[in-house]
Amino acid sequence: MWNEAFSKLGKFDLEDKNFDRQIYMKIKQEVEEWEREKRDKSDGELDKDLEMGELETALRKVQNGKAAGDDGCINEILKQGGEVMKQSLLIGCFKKCGKEREFL
Numbered sequence: 001m002w003n004e005a006f007s008k009l010g011k012f013d014l015e016d017k018n019f020d021r022q023i024y025m026k027i028k029q030e031v032e033e034w035e036r037e038k039r040d041k042s043d044g045e046l047d048k049d050l051e052m053g054e055l056e057t058a059l060r061k062v063q064n065g066k067a068a069g070d071d072g073c074i075n076e077i078l079k080q081g082g083e084v085m086k087q088s089l090l091i092g093c094f095k096k097c098g099k100e101r102e103f104l
Helices: 001-007 021-041 053-063 073-078 081-098
Strands: none
Touching: 053 081, 073 081
């Protein structure tokens, strides 16, 4: 019974007599308008390159003694790698990930 109920979440039938098509269309238009406004007003804050100061702040906040991620790299290596490591992270990983919206 629960499985059937949960499988219906987020799905709807516009022709269902219990479905309020007017409200759906109103909300859909509002959402599209918000998305359009956001796209028009976007200041590119999330699209800019990661800066060294931001990377250094993030590395200071990373905890030691945690398990390695999927890349096999532990936090201590990133934190103690010095300027060469930071430059490599900025150039090779974070800038690429930020532009392509992919994470390694």
